[in-house]
Amino acid sequence: MKRIALISTLFAGVLLIWGTRDFPSWGDPNAPASRHVSPTYIERTVEETHIPNAVTSVLGDYRGYDTMFETVVIFCAGIVVISVLRRPDA
Amino acid sequence: MEAILSEIIAKYNYWIYVVLMMVGFYAMIGKNNLVKKLLGMNIFQTAIILMFISSGVKKGGLIPVLDKQAALEHGVNSALINNPVPHVLMLTAIVVSVSVTGVALALMQRIYRRYGTLEENEILEKIDR
Amino acid sequence: MKKDHSLPQDRPIGPSLIIEVAVRIMIPFIQLFGLYVIAHGHYSPGGGFQGGVVLGASFILMAIAFDLKTSLRFFSLRANAVMASSGVFIYSGTGVLCALMGGLFLDYSALDAIIPLGPVEWRSMGVFVVELGVGLAVTSIMASLFWDLSSGGDMDKGL
Numbered sequence: 261m262k263r264i265a266l267i268s269t270l271f272a273g274v275l276l277i278w279g280t281r282d283f284p285s286w287g288d289p290n291a292p293a294s295r296h297v298s299p300t301y302i303e304r305t306v307e308e309t310h311i312p313n314a315v316t317s318v319l320g321d322y323r324g325y326d327t328m329f330e331t332v333v334i335f336c337a338g339i340v341v342i343s344v345l346r347r348p349d350a
Numbered sequence: 351m352e353a354i355l356s357e358i359i360a361k362y363n364y365w366i367y368v369v370l371m372m373v374g375f376y377a378m379i380g381k382n383n384l385v386k387k388l389l390g391m392n393i394f395q396t397a398i399i400l401m402f403i404s405s406g407v408k409k410g411g412l413i414p415v416l417d418k419q420a421a422l423e424h425g426v427n428s429a430l431i432n433n434p435v436p437h438v439l440m441l442t443a444i445v446v447s448v449s450v451t452g453v454a455l456a457l458m459q460r461i462y463r464r465y466g467t468l469e470e471n472e473i474l475e476k477i478d479r
Numbered sequence: 480m481k482k483d484h485s486l487p488q489d490r491p492i493g494p495s496l497i498i499e500v501a502v503r504i505m506i507p508f509i510q511l512f513g514l515y516v517i518a519h520g521h522y523s524p525g526g527g528f529q530g531g532v533v534l535g536a537s538f539i540l541m542a543i544a545f546d547l548k549t550s551l552r553f554f555s556l557r558a559n560a561v562m563a564s565s566g567v568f569i570y571s572g573t574g575v576l577c578a579l580m581g582g583l584f585l586d587y588s589a590l591d592a593i594i595p596l597g598p599v600e601w602r603s604m605g606v607f608v609v610e611l612g613v614g615l616a617v618t619s620i621m622a623s624l625f626w627d628l629s630s631g632g633d634m635d636k637g638l
Contacts, residue, residue: 261380265376265379266376266380268379269372269375269379273368273369273371273372276371277364277368280361280365281357283364283405285360285361286360286361286362286363286364286407287407287408287409287411289408289411291406293406293433293435294406294408294433297435298435302414302416302428305416306416306421307421307422308599308602309599309603309606310600310602310603311521311602311603311606312415312416312418312421312522313414313521313522313524313526314414314415314416315414315434315437315438315524315526316520316521316610317606318434318435318438319441320526320527320609320610321587321605321606323438324574324585324606325584325585326438326442327442327527327570327613328570328571328574330445330446331566331567331570331612331613331617334449334616334617334620335563335564335566335616335620336449337448337452337620337624338452338563338619338620338624340453341456341623341628342623344453344456344457344460345456345628345632346627347632415523441528444528445617452624452628456627456628459628
């Protein structure tokens with residue numbers, strides 16, 4: 261079992277490293293992740309929302325829907341742990 | 351040879367995170383104890399988070415917390431400031447990782463109460479009997 | 480004179496005066512720092528999740544250094560449930576209030592109709608209200624997860 265695990269891990273690792281041939285270089289300002297909507301977030305965060313912290317303004321204002329469902333996720337995790345572990349008082 | 355060397359210099363951060371990912375992956379599938387599998391999943395998630403953060407860095411970039419007076423006076427050059435979007439997505443990923451770890455530990459306590467052991471092969475034997 | 484010849488690793492772990500006094504001094508400052516991190520999410524790295532985790536860690540520290548019952552005495556189970564639910568309720572309630580006032584869901588500039596501050600200023604205020612809700616929820620869930628997992632569900636003897 262451990263030999264199969266080791267072989268499949270090495271195979272997956274080689275496959276992933278071969279797949280990083282298409283990635284942009286480290287520190288490239290023209291990477292596709294930094295080009296479409298992220299420059300508008302950085303340039304317009306202070307004048308549109310008066311918040312100098314770009315991460316908080318994206319988290320709370322431009323992408324506020326995701327943060328709401330994330331709060332629901334952690335609330336559900338708390339509820340699940342309560343319902344699995346607590347026993348009713350007998 | 352020159353091509354391989356320039357490739358290594360341009361992308362060695364992704365390779366380091368792939369190595370960390372494979373360490374976590376081997377722990378998830380190669381170990382027998384349930385707690386060790388959970389720790390492997392945690393290592394995997396941490397490697398993914400670090401890879402995303404490192405993909406949004408720009409050469410000579412400052413952190414995405416701007417200076418309010420300077421930004422109101424003469425604008426900001428977005429090629430010199432790191433990308434804030436991966437930071438936001440990874441905050442969600444960290445919270446998901448904490449939630450999954452909490453629920454998995456609670457399930458492990460119930461499994462231990464029911465079967466008396468946390469080794470995967472012994473649990474499978476007890477289920478099959 | 481009787482000397483204690485047992486090794487430190489053989490003595491049972493009990494209450495320790497140094498830990499209790501040191502933790503009793505440190506916890507209010509940790510909580511104040513957690514509130515600072517929540518409130519300064521606009522101007523420095525921070526925000527709802529980060530400050531909520533620091534606040535939750537202060538209750539976990541109380542449960543580790545003293546007893547689990549001591550931590551429950553300062554933050555009861557009923558208050559925990561109310562705070563977690565009200566955190567999620569504040570977030571969704573703000574969104575629904577914005578929709579009722581005429582804008583889109585979670586469009587904070589539509590809240591200008593209640594208290595006139597200006598639509599751009601309301602976006603900053605809306606993010607602050609929402610971060611407060613997130614901080615409340617994360618604080619109580621962190622403490623509740625630790626209590627449940629360390630005591631196995633019956634809340635009488637922790638780690």
